[in-house]
């Protein structure tokens with residue numbers, strides 16, 4: 415596996431390059447360019463969410479935890495609830511988020527379906543969906559940047575699976591072929607990923 419630092423650096427470099435190019439050739443306003451960049455970075459790191467100890471997963475956990483507990487706290491304060499009840503509600507919210515991530519890490523397998531071409535395609539379509547309110551140009555650019563950044567991640571993982579013995583003789587590590595692939599060992603995960611991909615394609619390109 416390419417290190418997270420390598421992924422982050424390569425992901426950010428690729429996202430900056432693509433977002434910059436897309437913004438220059440397309441009609442993306444300057445104010446929307448950070449959003450495009452964020453889509454590229456997120457897509458470049460997304461496949462590693464399947465690694466239980468990866469930094470992207472830790473950042474996601476912290477972000478979701480803060481957002482959920484923060485929303486519950488502000489809601490409680492707005493209602494003027496007593497401190498004890500606020501503490502209980504915040505505790506329950508934190509417990510639910512923790513449980514959600516325990517289930518997520520149990521369900522995901524490192525180098526499973528999240529390290530695959532259809533998952534990258536699905537993530538790109540989700541990026542398009544998320545940026546749709548900002549107009550068709552940004553939505554399309556976000557999809558293309560996310561697609562390129564995600565595929566770049568998979569290719570980097572595969573490159574890191576090739577060991578150059580003595581700097582000359584290539585030797586394939588056991589991880590070779592587990593990143594840039596079209597299905598995973600789980601038939602159910604593969605089916606669900608393709609079903610979601612087809613649904614998103616329909617939503618974007620066929621639904622009137």
Ligand SMILES: [Zn+2]
Nearest residue numbers: 461462529571
């Ligand atoms: Zn990876």
